Amino acid sequence: MNNKSHTPLIFILLGGLILLFIISPLLGMFLATTPAQLFETSKDPEVVNSIWLTLWASFMATIVFAVGAIPLSYFLARTNFRFKGIVNGIVDLPVVIPHSAAGIAILGFVSRDSVLGKVGSSVGLNFVGHPAGIAIAMAFVSIPFLINAARDGFENVPVRLEKTALNLGASPARVFFTISLPLAWKNILSGLIMMFARGLSEFGAVIIIAYHPMITPILIFERFGAFGLKYARPVSVVFIIVCLVFFVLLRSLAKERKSTDA
Amino acid sequence: MNNKSHTPLIFILLGGLILLFIISPLLGMFLATTPAQLFETSKDPEVVNSIWLTLWASFMATIVFAVGAIPLSYFLARTNFRFKGIVNGIVDLPVVIPHSAAGIAILGFVSRDSVLGKVGSSVGLNFVGHPAGIAIAMAFVSIPFLINAARDGFENVPVRLEKTALNLGASPARVFFTISLPLAWKNILSGLIMMFARGLSEFGAVIIIAYHPMITPILIFERFGAFGLKYARPVSVVFIIVCLVFFVLLRSLAKERKSTDA
Amino acid sequence: QKTDKNEKLIIFHAGSLSVPFKQMKDEFEKENPGVEVLLESAGSVQCARKITDLKKDCDIMASADYKVIDEMLIPDFTNWNIKFAGNEMAIVFHDQSKYAGEINTENWYEILLRDDVFFGRSDPNSDPCGYRTVLISQLAQEYYKIPGLSEIIISKNNEYIRPKEVDLLALLESGTIDYLFLYRSVAQQHNLNYLVLPDSINLKNPDLANYYKTASTNIVGKEPGTAITVNGEPMVYGITILQNAPNKELAIKFVQFILSDVGAKIMEENGQPLITPSSSETYSFIPEKLKIFAKEIK
């Protein structure tokens, strides 16, 4: 239907510059890597394990924290209260906290003496140096992206439709799951993808919580320190390729949902 | 109108847990800092300068790159083309690239031997170790947040309204500025805030491009390394407070716009 | 002074030199108005990588282990190296650490091995402090005559290994760990408690160089999968000026300043006493003005 795009040409130019800006540094990295290096690297068990660990930890962080973050977003989108502005500001804070400061702050939160640390200890779980701790650090720095996207999504759902559903006799919970959530889903999915992506890249906060087991950003750092760019670069490239494939898939999943709507 | 909120109680509980998760680490940090330290720190010119530099660099990065990123988002929201999935995936990549890898990639992009570096040199500008370089590093890691938010925003603007405006004789550019942009503004603003915020916290990529002049995350890192937590913490706290004030203001600005709509 | 208004001097240095170098910078800038000394702190190897791999501009590089300069920078990026300061390994803790009141040179290994005690150390592959920790555990095994002690220490609490010494401090200050193996100078600069170890263990005394050499460990080599062996050696900081230094004149001036009496005092106060003039394998390449701080090996 939209065969005659009405996007002005200058937009395509400006947009193209931005794409170029994103692509060029990566391209430089790719061009400096030989296929042989990539092949070698993608067989290196240390690399493979770290990529799995990274994906897995960020995925778990996203899923587990979404269980609370999505309701929080809904609440923030629907309810007005006195200090909402402050709460919204607080939600943005983890984005803005320098990563090592974030790591130190989280360390205080999960270390042995903390409430959470004690709970963990009692079941034999020490967050420090454990994938669970990695996931917590990832969640802390990335959760605002989910909350903000989901809140925007819920704000775009007409309250009227929710009220219609209530009027049809649905319980608030059913309304949430059958109306609000599906209608905000596009934004939420976008937020989930962003949270997941942001978690994958975290270095500064994670390294303070857990150096081992080694997530890929730390592995790259380590390889860079120990063996130099030549050995760090292929790991980055492999990681980026894996992520790109992931995101293209996730985004097309998101798009599919949308097109079935129409 | 919305006086009877219909948010289920369990949502408030789950949401509360998430808020607690965000607040607790920060609170720990705040409680460990005395007002006297804060006062001292907020007078320290090195701290003040670095906070200004950080805010300024991230602000400029956000504004300058928004000029291209917003058109790109509009284009991505409105046009269908063959490799759109890939382009969307590429847009997400900077989020996912480990920060030091990102820093290394950008260094290749702006260093003196690069095209951009040569352009810079010819006007006497060396991006490495320059606020412009800092801004570029910040922009690289944070631009996806703007693009994604703006794209979601534009996708929510009914194409029908744009077509109505075209039918009323408005040029595509006028339609963009009077219809699409204002209607997507809430999401775009949210994206701008996120981009700005994300830029503020960047450490890994910036430290590779420019250790000096020192942005606050690097200052915190340096203080921590040289003098320990006791000296790093107040800087973090001051920085966080400044950011919180900023975000509450920005968010309430966003809200105001919204309420004048009604 | 004849320096330009905006003259810049870029110095890459090991994290453990942050405090003394900051003081040097302040003094030096006072003496030389218009000069701006830009200090960039990172792990010693990282500092070298910034020069070798990232090709960043740098005037002076000061490493926590003179060997980093020898092995990574010579001969492509510089051709000389002055060993200029010493340090020693210590066990660092704070008041809240478990058994902080009891620890001494006789029982420290026993306390560290208790179940409710956690201690941290650096990664041997990325930080000299890391392999030095391994080495002193071997020296301790020898010294206290407890077979297998090194093995036991090195295998405990591996979740608290971090790439740099400063990362460990966060663990200590947040109460996550009780003790860590660290340079005495850092403890001193951070106002932390530390246990001074016997000279036979602490890698401080150049006179014990031959004894230290009996300890050895493997770390990763130049590429993944390879290994090289490092032997115990007295801890010695190295300093050099890069061939491509943008500001060679000023760099020489700053190195002179570090190694002058003012510098010596600052280093002393920070627990990193100067050891110049020291013997140098690269004596002939040292700039004339700096030759007085070194001795030619006979």
Added chain:
Amino acid sequence: MLKLNNISIKLGDFQLTNIDLELEKGDYYVLLGKSGVGKTVLLEIIAGLIQPDSGTVILNEIDITHEKIQKRKVGIVFQDYSVFPHLSVKQNIEYPLKGKNLSSKQIESLIHEYAELTNIPHLLNRGTQKLSGGELQRVALARMLVNKPDCLLLDEPLASLDVQLKGDLRNLLRKINQNGTTILHVTHDYEEAIALSNKVAVIHEGKIIQKGLTKEVFKKPANEFVANFTGIKNFFFAEFSPVNTANINGKVNIHVSNHDQIEKGKIIIRGEEIIISENHLQSSATNNFKGKILQIIPYFSNYEIIIDIGIELSVVISEESLSKFKFKENSEVWVSFKSTAIKIIP
């Protein structure tokens, strides 16, 4: 069954004041009012989407003014349809049935029954994004009807439908009402009120200005607004003198046959019984006036002509008469009507 007591609300410039309304079980109550008069607001107050500033809503003797939306037992069909955009037509209709402990077979048959009734079985598997206005309206209606509420609020439920569908759905609504559902139906179309309701209320400028049995209201409009609005033209207030004369607005005197000895009242002159001609007619008609044609409005098979004789009269004539006499706007004509063409409402 449903009772509004003294409902008042202010929204920006707009307000409703002291609205009282009472529906008995089985009523088909139509609320008539112009566009923007607040009909939708009133329905939404009953459904709980808007809270009134004062007054109470009583359903089955229970005060539900501050009850939660989902606890009120009134079903509303919204003017803007509020069809769920992410669900198919079928899923929309299925929605209220899902919580009801019905077998999937029962659900299926209910869906088909009501799709049939609203004439949308061919749309069941369609998405709702591209439906036409009339299609959406029927989906919304089916979705509510399948829920079988005791009390049904309809906000202009037939507005987007063509004549034929409108007829079909009026029959459906009538049937549902006859089966016991109380209905409050809001519209600006008086024909809908006549076709469907047993009671009607007219709302104007924030107040209910007349209510009662539909026949009563249409036969005896309380004032000009109601008269005009309910499609009755030529409605005037008059003062009567003993000599069978009625004076309208102090301007025009007309002969009436019988005014029951009242002094003031309302009169209606049936437009169909007014004759117009180019010259003064000598006939049995007792009222003859000269006037000017203000406007000629064509309808199906006849025309409405507005003539100013001091007061504005609306006259209905056939197509032939119009073409025979070549009446034009602004031309002068004579009008005449018998005193029996006048209806007096005390």
Added chain:
Amino acid sequence: MLKLNNISIKLGDFQLTNIDLELEKGDYYVLLGKSGVGKTVLLEIIAGLIQPDSGTVILNEIDITHEKIQKRKVGIVFQDYSVFPHLSVKQNIEYPLKGKNLSSKQIESLIHEYAELTNIPHLLNRGTQKLSGGELQRVALARMLVNKPDCLLLDEPLASLDVQLKGDLRNLLRKINQNGTTILHVTHDYEEAIALSNKVAVIHEGKIIQKGLTKEVFKKPANEFVANFTGIKNFFFAEFSPVNTANINGKVNIHVSNHDQIEKGKIIIRGEEIIISENHLQSSATNNFKGKILQIIPYFSNYEIIIDIGIELSVVISEESLSKFKFKENSEVWVSFKSTAIKIIP
């Protein structure tokens, strides 16, 4: 002026085939069709929102089928209003004027003029989010009219308005048309077609099944659908025999007075001229049938009664007759009508 040649489009299950339409300058063309028949789709093809699969759209001799929306010189008022939600009423109306090189004084006065005409001056400073349906419709109309397009496409522009407003706005549209604007108006309301158009086309099942001068189409509907849809009931195809008899559907024979020697044709029986009674009447009426009452539908001041006499007849009777005879659904009655009550369309 505006010409559609052979337009075809397929959207999912729905399709339009070979649509031809021609508007001359000054025409008020009404396109009549049921809900969901594709009226909106057709207008959006002309306005360029949708591209047809085949066929061309010609405006003033220029092929604009693939022209950009903003370059087509046709204005469209959408069925869903498409009022800009972030602008006030005034800003909405101002929108098309902003690009036009007018002084702010001229703009101001134009806005007020058209707000006046559409009866929304009191809303000018309001936001558009809370407007009622009828208010929105008028804003959309004012916004388009102020732009004074040569060719105007209206998608049910009066659907949400009450009778009075509808009347006012019909006058406005008529006036605009008389001032030279060509109008293509889409609706399902045949009265609107009668009241406004000079030409009309009826669209059904994806095709235009009849078009022409409004009078012609309404007088001579081409088939039953058109007849029904245009409000004419009792429309039948008949076969005539030489003895003045018409046979309908092979079932019922009726007497006609004159059939111009044709063999097949259409007949319309005016519902107002059919008499019903409880017993067989001896009268001058030549057609007398026994039938069963299927349905009684009340209208304003009269009733429509559907009677099955083999064919379904729609009869209009007054309220008094209904109450006098107590007709009920399912009761048996006699119908009679004179052969002059029958209109034959060759």
